[in-house]
Amino acid sequence: xxxxxxxxxxxxxxxxxxxxxxxxxxxxxxxxxxxxxxxxxxxxxxxxxxxxxxxxxxxxxxxxxxxxxxxxxxxxxxxxxxxxxxxxxxxxxxxxxxxxxxxxxxxxxxxxxxxxxxxxxxxxxxxxxxxxxxxxxxxxxxxxxxxxxxxxxxxxxxxxxxxxxxxxxxxxxxxxxxxxxxxxxxxxxxxxxxxxxxxxxxxxxxxxxxxxxxxxxxxxxxxxxxxxxxxxxxxxxxxxxxxxxxxxxxxxxxxxxxxxxxxxxxxxxxxxxxxxxxxxxxxxxxxxxxxxxxxxxxxxxxxxxxxxxx
Numbered sequence: 621x622x623x624x625x626x627x628x629x630x631x632x633x634x635x636x637x638x639x640x641x642x643x644x645x646x647x648x649x650x651x652x653x654x655x656x657x658x659x660x661x662x663x664x665x666x667x668x669x670x671x672x673x674x675x676x677x678x679x680x681x682x683x684x685x686x687x688x689x690x691x692x693x694x695x696x697x698x699x700x701x702x703x704x705x706x707x708x709x710x711x712x713x714x715x716x717x718x719x720x721x722x723x724x725x726x727x728x729x730x731x732x733x734x735x736x737x738x739x740x741x742x743x744x745x746x747x748x749x750x751x752x753x754x755x756x757x758x759x760x761x762x763x764x765x766x767x768x769x770x771x772x773x774x775x776x777x778x779x780x781x782x783x784x785x786x787x788x789x790x791x792x793x794x795x796x797x798x799x800x801x802x803x804x805x806x807x808x809x810x811x812x813x814x815x816x817x818x819x820x821x822x823x824x825x826x827x828x829x830x831x832x833x834x835x836x837x838x839x840x841x842x843x844x845x846x847x848x849x850x851x852x853x854x855x856x857x858x859x860x861x862x863x864x865x866x867x868x869x870x871x872x873x874x875x876x877x878x879x880x881x882x883x884x885x886x887x888x889x890x891x892x893x894x895x896x897x898x899x900x901x902x903x904x905x906x907x908x909x910x911x912x913x914x915x916x917x918x919x920x921x922x923x924x925x926x927x928x929x930x
């Protein structure tokens with residue numbers, strides 16, 4: 621019983637820490653975009669605008685929740701909640717030092733959970749009963765199918781290399797050399813696939829403001845919009861954590877791990893301030909004609925390397 625209570629408290633603390641991280645990531649993004657566009661970011665609420673994310677959250681959750689009269693009400697209301705739940709659920713795989721929860725098949729769990737996320741977007745777009753939101757959700761589903769194949773193959777390459785699905789193995793095998801030195805092209809493929817996974821510029825086709833008026837979340841306001849927003853930023857933090865864990869040493873018990881995580885998250889924001897939106901067919905071309913062959917070749921290379929060494 622004591623172990624169960626300790627595990628519950630540990631998981632609760634982790635969820636709270638992720639949500640606080642999400643709050644300050646939104647503030648960091650607004651500051652970074654402000655300086656990229658030669659203006660000040662939020663700087664009025666609190667010292668240097670530090671309380672801005674919390675005031676925004678209070679404002680959004682206190683506003684009246686409107687919903688389209690023709691919508692499929694239950695799915696419309698539950699989609700953002702499930703979306704945020706999945707974004708927080710995937711953090712269970714984070715290898716905590718006190719072994720409150722330990723995943724032997726962490727990489728499989730990650731692939732399952734991030735694949736489920738597309739259903740939330742699809743149902744959110746469909747249940748709103750709006751043409752724009754439906755088109756946005758369909759585009760999100762199509763792009764998800766495109767790059768998640770190569771995303772899974774990239775992870776599979778490292779499963780063969782380290783000989784297991786546990787994230788702890790990445791810490792053990794990177795004590796001598798980081799994996800990024802062995803496979804820079806795979807790291808770049810992983811990073812750009814992460815951008816597409818989290819619906820970020822230049823792959824934010826599901827929310828193209830010019831043609832879809834914000835896409836699948838166009839009918840959401842106040843609390844529902846806030847939940848979708850939080851889910852997206854929790855995913856950005858998680859994909860940053862995965863990149864650091866798989867490619868940049870992965871020693872999550874050191875301060876440098878979290879410094880690297882912040883730097884990778886900063887690159888997500890930097891890309892948003894720098895690059896224009898990609899053309900939709902070009903993402904499909906990139907995913908199927910470039911990333912898939914690269915990941916398949918690396919998979920065969922790592923399998924051959926493991927067989928040769930064994």
